[in-house]
Amino acid sequence: MYAHTYALIPWCGMRDSQTSRPPRAIDVAAAAGVSTATVSRAFNAPEKVLPEVRDKIFAVAAELGWLPNAAGAALASRRTWLAGVLIPTLDHDVFAAQVNALQAHLSASGITVLIGCSNYDLDEATEQVRVMLARGIEALAIVGEQQRPELFEMISARGVPYVVMYSHPPKSVHPCVGFDNQAAFFKLTRYLLDLGHRTFAVIHQPSLDNDRVLARLAGIREALAGEGLALRPQHIFEGQATFEFGRESLKTCLAGPGPRPTAVICGNDTLAIGALIEARAMGIDVPGTLSVTGFDDLPIAEFTAPPLTTMRVDNAAIGKAAAGYLLTQLKRQAATPQPPFEAQLIVRGSTGPVGA
Amino acid sequence: MYAHTYALIPWCGMRDSQTSRPPRAIDVAAAAGVSTATVSRAFNAPEKVLPEVRDKIFAVAAELGWLPNAAGAALASRRTWLAGVLIPTLDHDVFAAQVNALQAHLSASGITVLIGCSNYDLDEATEQVRVMLARGIEALAIVGEQQRPELFEMISARGVPYVVMYSHPPKSVHPCVGFDNQAAFFKLTRYLLDLGHRTFAVIHQPSLDNDRVLARLAGIREALAGEGLALRPQHIFEGQATFEFGRESLKTCLAGPGPRPTAVICGNDTLAIGALIEARAMGIDVPGTLSVTGFDDLPIAEFTAPPLTTMRVDNAAIGKAAAGYLLTQLKRQAATPQPPFEAQLIVRGSTGPVGA
DNA sequence: CCCCGTCATGTATGCGCTTACATGCCGTCT
DNA sequence: AGACGGCATGTAAGCGCATACATGACGGGG
Structure with a gap:
């Protein structure tokens, strides 16, 4: 397709032979009639090279298709x-x-x-x-x-x-x-507490080795503790951050024994949307009987039914x-x-x- | 925090002085009582080095925190x-x-x-x-x-x-x-034609310098042409692939003069979901009076209202x-x-x- | 008119590594 | 027993470039 243009690049035609190798600074130097030091300076410190010489070097380099070898440059310049x-x-x-x-x-x-x-x-x-x-x-x-x-x-x-x-x-x-992940989820939980919620469920991502998830959970617990509240173990769901896990967690949660949560805090929007989907499927009124929150403010969050309350980070x-x-x-x-x-x-x- | 562990790494303590530099193969060689060639072989061709020597080299390298300098390696080995x-x-x-x-x-x-x-x-x-x-x-x-x-x-x-x-x-x-983007959109359009659709709108991404988008449009046109149909200019919308552009395009489209499209083909799921959102806002029955298609099969596509017909690529x-x-x-x-x-x-x- | 500073460029070294080749050792086959 | 081959390792030569230093030309000031 571009065969006609290869001819413009001298060493191109030889690329099938084993002797072909990309041009080096010394090739450019030779073709421009200068030393490799000047070639190097032309590219790295142009002001130290006479404009006419510099232009000549640039022209030759372009013609040969020379690109400075980064490994060589790295080694020499540290x-x-x-x-x-x-x-x-x-x-x-x-x-x-x-x-x-x-x-x-x-x-x-x-x-x-x-x-x-x-x-x-x-x-x-x-x-x-x-x-x-x-x-x-x-x-x-x-x-x-x-x-x-x-x-x-x-x-x-x-x-x-x-x-x-x-x-x-x-x-x-x-x-x-x-x-601050903890502060963010503290704020979010505080918001729900202010709405009167007292029983919470949490659906979150795998927490193993993940300080962000751990901090988020800590933020939730911190806010609850401030009101003398705590999370019930049967209201905590940890799994992959998929719609599916959000759905099944909500389902399990609402089918469980004990007091039903009035608010579900999700580790991110994906899980929250999963919960929203399940709530709709189960005919549960959101936010009438259940509040759901996410995190990330994905573009879709604005358009879910109902639109998702969440947190945004730039x-x-x-x-x-x-x-x-x-x-x-x-x-x-x-x-x-x-x-x-x-x-x-x-x-x-x-x-x-x-x-x- | 990890200050106590730095002491394990000999040259760490000097990292504030200007003389400090990462160890080199020659340092490892000296400490292991071998030549740099053997150090190199221990890492690049372990089978060529006696197991005991090799282990000694590995131990010394770990102790010194030596990592082979990739620039040097690249230069020498090409x-x-x-x-x-x-x-x-x-x-x-x-x-x-x-x-x-x-x-x-x-x-x-x-x-x-x-x-x-x-x-x-x-x-x-x-x-x-x-x-x-x-x-x-x-x-x-x-x-x-x-x-x-x-x-x-x-x-x-x-x-x-x-x-x-x-x-x-x-x-x-x-x-x-x-x-084959063109074939994919041909297939999709063919499917809509088989459903009886004859008037189409297209909402797509910027096509400038984008062969994928161009091919998709070509696929649509090819299928339509097979039925003696064509796209009307007022039914083609090109813009950023956002929910917003999908929404406003559908709105503009349906408000426009001439025959109303019965099917909207979108360049991807994001645009399609935008169209779906707008259709719901306008109270338009999908798929009753309007069919909408996307492309990509985003995870959310399964859960839109109604669920989105789309195409999946792995x-x-x-x-x-x-x-x-x-x-x-x-x-x-x-x-x-x-x-x-x-x-x-x-x-x-x-x-x-x-x-x- | 000479000296010296400035500027443009050249010379030559080495960055850290790999590898072809050299070396020397040991075991084996004739 | 001597030769030879194979193996583990060492020696040393660059890989392509940047840069410290050397060189030389030129110009201005004393």
């Missing part, structure tokens, strides 16, 4: 221009949005982002960080501060600046860019702020500790006064 | 173990799922994945690929085959194996792993297959051209016979 981000999975809007923003911001500064997915496994997380460090990342953003000690040891040992993204507990030993802003923090760290400037982001309560139609 | 993937944005379930699967699969083979986001901009796409090539990627997956010629020239010139992901038009000049399978293809290419094995994936029609409640 700079990789690489940063890493460790997340549980890309397959989740929240993390994808954060990574997207982080990458966009770092990329604008010429930094390439390596993405490591732990799949919610601490050992895999540690391994991913090991690989990233071997690749020479100069900064690292980590989702969640619950990690193996070795992970923090490795990055501290190498003096790599890092930041914990998404979480931001009040007394973290780590630099954080995020919000994930793109978190990603951008994390990038900004790392960037100032890389410049060896003072690390300005960010105040936590605020999770915003979005009251919609899925919550109401108890017994309304 | 292997970077890097692959790239070019996508429009991570902020979209479909691409995130594909990348997640691709990365999981390649990572299992020791390959690190570089992710480049084009933000639907051809120049940015080209630039991202340029950066990836400079970093030494040995393989590349690209979403969408509509790219600047320079992009394909660059990768061909370097002999980097690549694969187009997601799309799979019948006569592509590129190796593809994906499905994005994780595409990512995995793309990784598999690149892996065999890297082994210089025969490239087995994959047959296209099939987009599966999922008939639910949002479509029905015309005028039912």
